[in-house]
Amino acid sequence: MIPGGTLELGESLEAAVVREMREETALEVRPVEIVAVFDRIDRRDDEVLYHFVIIDYLCAYEGGDARAGSDALEVAWASPDELASFNLPEKALQVVRDSFARWLVIGPPTA
Numbered sequence: 368m369i370p371g372g373t374l375e376l377g378e379s380l381e382a383a384v385v386r387e388m389r390e391e392t393a394l395e396v397r398p399v400e401i402v403a404v405f406d407r408i409d410r411r412d413d414e415v416l417y418h419f420v421i422i423d424y425l426c427a428y429e430g431g432d433a434r435a436g437s438d439a440l441e442v443a444w445a446s447p448d449e450l451a452s453f454n455l456p457e458k459a460l461q462v463v464r465d466s467f468a469r470w471l472v473i474g475p476p477t478a
Contacts, residue, residue: 392431405421
């Protein structure tokens, strides 16, 4: 899965992205731009159990050595051609593909 989590009270979206990436992958990143916004609604019959609003950011690598954190089984670097081997949900796969495509357009960020 793509690293993520919930906001802490008073935390900005960008600060949460940085914190979650550090916790789950040990990487330091800088959010560059929003790639996707969508919701996921979990229902049981007519009852809504959870309603998540998911905001995916394209991030620049700032430092750190990738390793799985406490809530991740593993971490991996992958090229677009390798994505199919990770068995990601279709929406996650599309977000990652869109992120690669966007990165090709904007190029690496400047300091």
